[in-house]
Amino acid sequence: xxxxxxPTLLLVALAVVSVACRDAAGPEPVFxxxxxxxxxxxxxSPGVTLLAEGLTEHxxxxxxxxxxxxxxxxxxxxxxxxxxxxxxxxxxxxxxxVRPDDACYTxxxxxxxxxxxxxxxEMMLPDxxxxxxxxxxxxxxxxSIPPDSQTVTPYWGARHQLDQAPRAxxxxxxxSAPGATRVDIVATVAGVDPSACRIDAWAGPWFAPQLxxxxxxxxxxxxxxxxxxxxxxxxxxxxxxxxVIAMENNYAGYMNHMLGNSSIDVTRAGFGLEGAVGVFGATxxxxxxxxxxxxx
Numbered sequence: 001x002x003x004x005x006x007p008t009l010l011l012v013a014l015a016v017v018s019v020a021c022r023d024a025a026g027p028e029p030v031f032x033x034x035x036x037x038x039x040x041x042x043x044x045s046p047g048v049t050l051l052a053e054g055l056t057e058h059x060x061x062x063x064x065x066x067x068x069x070x071x072x073x074x075x076x077x078x079x080x081x082x083x084x085x086x087x088x089x090x091x092x093x094x095x096x097x098v099r100p101d102d103a104c105y106t107x108x109x110x111x112x113x114x115x116x117x118x119x120x121x122e123m124m125l126p127d128x129x130x131x132x133x134x135x136x137x138x139x140x141x142x143x144s145i146p147p148d149s150q151t152v153t154p155y156w157g158a159r160h161q162l163d164q165a166p167r168a169x170x171x172x173x174x175x176s177a178p179g180a181t182r183v184d185i186v187a188t189v190a191g192v193d194p195s196a197c198r199i200d201a202w203a204g205p206w207f208a209p210q211l212x213x214x215x216x217x218x219x220x221x222x223x224x225x226x227x228x229x230x231x232x233x234x235x236x237x238x239x240x241x242x243x244v245i246a247m248e249n250n251y252a253g254y255m256n257h258m259l260g261n262s263s264i265d266v267t268r269a270g271f272g273l274e275g276a277v278g279v280f281g282a283t284x285x286x287x288x289x290x291x292x293x294x295x296x
Contacts, residue, residue, distance in 0.1 A: 035064060035131060035276040039071075040251055041119060043137050043284035046109040049088050050080060051102055052123070052131075055277070063103035069123040075111035113282065115139040116179055121273075121280050133273045133280030139178035140284045141246040146171060153293040154219055166218035170290060172203065172242065177211040180284070181252035183244060185215070189223055190239040190289070191232050197225040199240070208252075217242065219292075235294070242288040251281025 039050040048071050052064035069080040088104035113119065114137065121133030154168035177183050185203040188194045203217040223238060225231065231238060247255065250272030258269065272280035 035125070035129065036061070037121075037123065037131055037133070037273060037276040037278040037280065039121065039133070039278075039280050041113045041135075041137060041282040043115055043117075043140065043282065044112050046112045048078060048080060048105075048107045048109060050105040050121075051088055052105065052276075053103060063101055064125060065103045066126040067103075067105065067123055069105050069121065071107065071109065071119060071121050073109055073111075073113060073119045074117050075109060078107040078109050080105035080107040113137055115284065119282065123275075129275060131273060131275040135248055135250050135272050135280055135282050136179065137282040138180040138246045138248045138284045141177040141180065141183055141244045141286050142175040143244040143286055143288060144173050144175065145242070145288050145290060146173070150289065151291040151293060154222075156222060156294060164220070166220050167222075168219040168292070170217045170219070171214050172217050172244070172288070173214045174206050174212050174244065177206070177246045179248060180211055180246035181208045181249045182206065182247045182255060183211060184247070184255075185217055186243045186245060187217070187219075187290075188241050188243065189225065189231060190241045192225070192229060196229045197223050197231075199223050207256075223292075237294060238292050240290045240292060242290050244286045244288065246284045248282050250279055251283060254279040254281060 034055045036053050036055050037050060038052075039048070041048070050069060052067060052069075053061045054064050055061050065082065067082075070077050071080065072078075083104045083106045085102040085104045087106055088102060116139060117137045119135050119137065121131065123131040123133075125131070149170050152168050152170060156167065159165075172185060174183055183206040185205075187199045187201050189197040189199070199219075200221040201217060201219045203215050206213070206215065223240070233239070254271040258271075269277040271278070
C-alpha cells in the first residue's frame, strides 16, 4: 500500500532552520547586510507563499516590503502580492514562526505544481537589488507500512520517569523517491488541525543516494491534543496520518546544513537562491494511515 497523495498540506515548507538566520549567534559578520528569502512549494498545490527580510550583522532583522516578485512554472507565471503576515500561515510541521510584522507575499500558479517541474523566482527589491531562484520539483515518494503493522497497540501503562523507551515501534519502508535528495517522516492526528495535537515521535530521515529501505518510527507518548479538540475516534483507537515528505536538492540542503547551525558561512546559505540567503525549494508528500489502539 503506497498511501494517498497529500497535495496541499505543505504549501510552504519554510525555515526549519530560520532561527539560524533570524537569531545568528555565530561569529560576526555572519549574514552581514544580507537579504533572506524563504519559499517552498508542495507538489500538487498552486499556492505560493514567500517571506522576505533583511538581516544585519548583529543578527536582527526587518521586513523587506515593496518588492516585486514573480514565480514561473510550466503552466505559466504569477505575480506575488504583498499580504498581511497572517496569510503567510506555515503548516505546524514546519516550525518557523511567522511574526506579525513579517513581509509576506502570496499568489497562486495557474495550475498546481507538478512533479519534475522547473520553477523560477524573480524578485526585484525597492533598492534595486535582485533575487533569483530556481528548482525542479521532486516526485511523490512511494512508501508503505506492512499490513501487520498498520494497526498497533502501544504500551500505555505507567512507567518510571527515567524510562525513555518508545511505546510503539512501526516499520516504514521507502520504496522510491524520484527527484528527491532527502525524505522525512512527520505524524499528525488524522482529520485534525496539526497545530491542535502534539505527537512525540521520531524516525530518522533517508538521505541520497540511499532513498529506499526500512526505517523504524518511534512513538514515545500518547498524542496530546488541546482541550475541546474533536477527534474521529470511538475512544478505543486514534488514527494518525504518517506524512512521508520528499525534498528536492535545495530544500534538502537547507535542512541538512542549516538545522541548528547559527554560524554557517553566508556564501553557502542560499539554497536555490542568488542574491539572498534562505531557501527556494519544493517538497512532495505521500500520506500513510496508522491506527493506534488504546486497549483495555
